[in-house]
Amino acid sequence: MKLKLLTLFAFIFSSCATLRPPFEYQPKIIMAWVVKADTTSFLSLQRNSALISIASPTWFSIDSAGNIISNVDSNLLNFAIQNDIPLMPLIVNQGFRTDVAESLLSEPSVRERIADSILKLVLDGNYVGINLDFEGPFVSVRDGYTKFVELVCAKLHNYGKIVSVDVVSKTEEKFTGWAGVYDYAELGEVVDYFVIMGYDYSGRLDPPGPVAPKWWVEETIKFAISSGVKPKKIILGIPFYGRWWKGNEQGRGIYHPELRRVIAKYNLKKKWDGKAKAPYFKFRDENGVENIIYFEDERSLSEKISLVNKYNLAGIAIWRLDGEPDEFWKVIEVKLKPKEFLSN
Known part of the structure; x- marks a missing residue:
């Protein structure tokens, strides 16, 4: 049976464009970003690979000259091949820089050249597709980005490859800032998967608050659907991280390995934000400075995953694999049943 499933999976991802996802009969997808610079990210992939549908390693970026900068992890690549894990690498505008995006997206000929380079990258690596993660306030080339994504889709779809696009969350139409770059309606029409980054509601420059309050995450989903994005294309980005504010300092990201050390050091007891449906810590350190840490636990994760089922x-x-609690994966397995992937 396993061999039959693998054969079917290989056929689907290598066939013509008419067999591209999203599949109506497909159980929920578990996509996970894997960061090379963090060894615990790869370890998490190894431990939980049976529950992961697609891994997206953060290997590639494009500089202002249009060169693709590669940082492939051969250990992860070999592990994925040996364990039949589909890879859909992430590619970014280098440093999320506005000037890089503008240099790549302003001219049709440059967009064409970059799209051809991405196609070659996907075909040479035998990846199932590409995850486009262009970010930054490059609203001056918003239309250029839409045309670029359309071009990448057209080229990769000719080879039966998948294109997913990551978009900054918004609850209403915007034409400024990081969220203003994305034309939800046009992008949602052409891509195979539309990945809403449902996190950073409270960013590093914001006052202490939840990273991904449930009410806000739900509003971002509803806005995407109202913009014309089909629910069966939407993948909800969820955080496996928290944010830590110390005194008057900017907030910074904190992942669970460090969080566990902080909990042990200060003997912390978590509190619950009822409106956000999120846990947090509030304490004074040895210097008398007030600290606030908002993070995710299995309860808050379950709350957000319920939205995936509610809106189908x-x-x-997952941003990103990094030493997260085993309980997270138990929640995912129970609520999303990823092991049934392509079994119908």
Whole structure:
């Protein structure tokens, strides 16, 4: 049976464009970003690979000259091949720089050249597709980005490859800032998967608050659907991280390995934000400075995953694998049943 499933999976991802996802009969997708610079990210992939539908390693970026900068992890690549894990690498505008995006997206000939380079990258690596993660306030080339994504889709779809696009969350139409770059309606029409980054509601420059309050995440989903994005294409990005504010300092990201050390050091007891449906810590350190840490636990994760089922979305994308609690995966397995992937 396993061999039959693998054969079917290989056929689907290598066939003509008419067999591209999203599949109506497909159980929920578990997409996970894997960061090479963090060894615990790869370890998490190894431990939980049976529950992961698609891994997206953060290997590639494009500089202002249009060169693709590669940082492939051969250990992860070999592990994925040996364990039949589909890879859909992430590619970014280098440093999320506006000037890089503008240099790549302003001219049709440059967009064409970059799209051809991405196609070659996907075909040479035998990846199932590409995850486009262009970010930054490059609203001056918003239309250029839409045309670029359309071009990448057209080229990759000719080879039966998948294109997913990551978009900054918004609850209403915007034409400024990081969220203003994305034309939800046009992008949602052409891509295979539309990945809403359902996090950073409270960013590093914001006052202490939840990273991904449930009410806000739900509003971002509703806005995407109202913009014309089909629910079966939407993958909800969920955070496996928290944010830590110390005194008057900017907030910074904190992942669970460090969080566990902080909990042990200060003997912390978590509190619950009822409106956000999120846990947090509030304490004074040895210097008398007030600290606030908002993070995720299995309860807050379950709350957000319930939205995937409520709106019949395609699945979730995890930013990022990094020493998260085993309980997270138990929640995912129970609520999304990823092991049934392509079994119908």
